Amino acid sequence: MNWLINTLGSSIGKKLLMAITGLGFIGFLAVHLIGNLTLYGGQDLFTSYVEHLHALGPLIILAELGLLSFAIIHIVIGTLLFYENLMARPVRYRVKKNAGGRTIGSATQPYTGFIILAFLILHLLNFHFAEHTNKSLYQLISSAFANPLYVGVYVIAMIVVAIHVSHGFWSLFQTLGANHPKYMPLIQKLGIAVSLMFGIGFGFVPIFISFIA
Amino acid sequence: MSENINLTLKIWRQKGPNDKGHLETHEARDISTDMSFLEMLDVVNEQLTVEGKDPVSFDHDCREGICGMCGTVINGLAHGPERGTTLCQLHMRHFKDGDTIVIEPWRARPFRIIKDLVVDRSSFDEIIQAGGYVSVNTGQAPEANSIPVPPEWAELAMDAAACIGCGACVAACPNASAMLFVGAKISQLALLPQGKPEAAKRALSMLRKMDELDFGNCSNETECEAVCPKEISITNIARFNREFLVASFGSSEK
Ligand code: HEM
Numbered sequence: 043m044n045w046l047i048n049t050l051g052s053s054i055g056k057k058l059l060m061a062i063t064g065l066g067f068i069g070f071l072a073v074h075l076i077g078n079l080t081l082y083g084g085q086d087l088f089t090s091y092v093e094h095l096h097a098l099g100p101l102i103i104l105a106e107l108g109l110l111s112f113a114i115i116h117i118v119i120g121t122l123l124f125y126e127n128l129m130a131r132p133v134r135y136r137v138k139k140n141a142g143g144r145t146i147g148s149a150t151q152p153y154t155g156f157i158i159l160a161f162l163i164l165h166l167l168n169f170h171f172a173e174h175t176n177k178s179l180y181q182l183i184s185s186a187f188a189n190p191l192y193v194g195v196y197v198i199a200m201i202v203v204a205i206h207v208s209h210g211f212w213s214l215f216q217t218l219g220a221n222h223p224k225y226m227p228l229i230q231k232l233g234i235a236v237s238l239m240f241g242i243g244f245g246f247v248p249i250f251i252s253f254i255a
Numbered sequence: 256m257s258e259n260i261n262l263t264l265k266i267w268r269q270k271g272p273n274d275k276g277h278l279e280t281h282e283a284r285d286i287s288t289d290m291s292f293l294e295m296l297d298v299v300n301e302q303l304t305v306e307g308k309d310p311v312s313f314d315h316d317c318r319e320g321i322c323g324m325c326g327t328v329i330n331g332l333a334h335g336p337e338r339g340t341t342l343c344q345l346h347m348r349h350f351k352d353g354d355t356i357v358i359e360p361w362r363a364r365p366f367r368i369i370k371d372l373v374v375d376r377s378s379f380d381e382i383i384q385a386g387g388y389v390s391v392n393t394g395q396a397p398e399a400n401s402i403p404v405p406p407e408w409a410e411l412a413m414d415a416a417a418c419i420g421c422g423a424c425v426a427a428c429p430n431a432s433a434m435l436f437v438g439a440k441i442s443q444l445a446l447l448p449q450g451k452p453e454a455a456k457r458a459l460s461m462l463r464k465m466d467e468l469d470f471g472n473c474s475n476e477t478e479c480e481a482v483c484p485k486e487i488s489i490t491n492i493a494r495f496n497r498e499f500l501v502a503s504f505g506s507s508e509k
């Protein structure tokens with residue numbers, strides 16, 4: 043198994059783990075977004091979605107464990123890469139300009155990542171680990187978003203996710219070696235579309251709820 | 256149409272690898288816009304020599320954009336503001352009278368500064384020594400057409416082989432990663448039948464040497480491609496990633 047540790051511990055190996063776990067999160071976010079869209083359909087539709095989801099029982103626990111291990115890998119390796127990359131240039135340039143390759147997404151990837159992590163903790167405390175016994179999930183959500191501060195934090199967090207994915211999407215294909223002159227322009231456009239979908243789709247949920255709550 | 260301009264230069268001066276270094280201001284007077292950037296530095300150095308001061312050390316050799324020796328960061332851009340151009344091929348007509356120009360050496364942990372703007376890039380040689388070659392038997396040159404090579408592959412291999420190893424990719428990369436350099440050196444061989452037999456071994460040993468030398472990790476910022484004087488494409492990095500995958504999971508190399 044030594045070869046596997048050497049492989050995954052190398053610079054490209056670590057990037058490979060970032061790409062696979064990042065792709066996993068994008069898949070999760072897509073499913074999560076579809077679920078959240080039921081909130082636009084009102085309390086009954088959302089509650090029936092939640093009940094159906096929870097009826098999956100052990101499958102949900104399996105998915106949660108999968109997501110948790112992906113998260114640990116993505117966060118630990120992301121932090122390690124961030125640190126190694128800082129150390130690779132101990133003396134910084136006095137003057138440094140972008141030559142045209144960098145984007146907002148690529149230049150902020152580690153920082154948006156850390157903000158997402160902070161948001162993730164808040165988000166799980168808000169809804170996942172919150173007291174569920176005498177309140178339905180819908181009630182939890184509508185009471186949270188009656189507070190404009192929560193609406194603001196959630197909308198900003200979703201913009202940050204969109205920025206992270208705007209670079210992450212095409213970047214993960216490049217990391218996997220899938221850079222083909224026929225498909226790469228399409229992948230890059232799809233990345234922008236997906237990040238806009240995440241930003242707008244998730245971002246409007248708190249705003250919508252705050253209006254009807 | 257030539258004219259003469261005056262410039263203020265802020266040049267990185269560093270006595271040796273362990274000196275802290277600092278930016279030093281020099282005036283460059285009456286510089287012809289027909290001069291190259293290095294000729295402009297020659298003029299400054301002549302003046303410094305006349306004044307009995309230490310001239311600025313900088314790397315150069317061919318001065319025709321083919322050897323890969325020259326290169327500094329000009330106002331934050333590796334090889335200066337012109338795309339697809341080495342520093343020696345950058346002309347002063349791209350600057351205006353009264354401009355201030357900040358000149359810094361390539362900065363990366365594996366690139367030790369020897370003096371002023373002169374940088375030790377022997378880490379690149381070490382990566383090549385780790386596997387950037389094909390092992391061939393000596394003897395008579397084989398018949399050229401005995402191994403067919405599709406023209407597109409030959410073109411792609413030639414594009415990768417245009418790399419002159421100047422180090423601008425590392426200098427410009429926000430992470431000081433050498434992936435464009437190594438990607439080009441892997442590609443120029445992996446694309447050709449002669450490079451195939453050792454492809455897996457080469458990909459792994461060059462990658463390991465690169466990591467061992469403490470270059471940063473690529474995060475696909477694509478700054479390298481933007482400053483490369485030979486406009487080497489990041490598709491070569493993707494090919495390196497593929498070669499790595501195939502070598503790691505599809506070959507018996509360890
Ligand atoms: C919504 C959740 C997230 C998604 C969808 C996501 C997605 C991605 C994707 C697709 C990549 C690109 C991988 C590649 O270039 O091959 C990436 C990179 C990265 N992510 Fe995330 N990520 C998420 C959360 C986080 C969190 C919580 C952190 C906190 C540490 C983080 C830190 C990073 C870093 C540092 C990189 C850059 C790695 C590198 O290329 O050097 N991400 N992410």
Ligand code: FES
Pocket residue numbers: 314315316317318319320321322323324325326341342343344
């Ligand atoms: S001096 Fe040879 S490439 Fe510039």
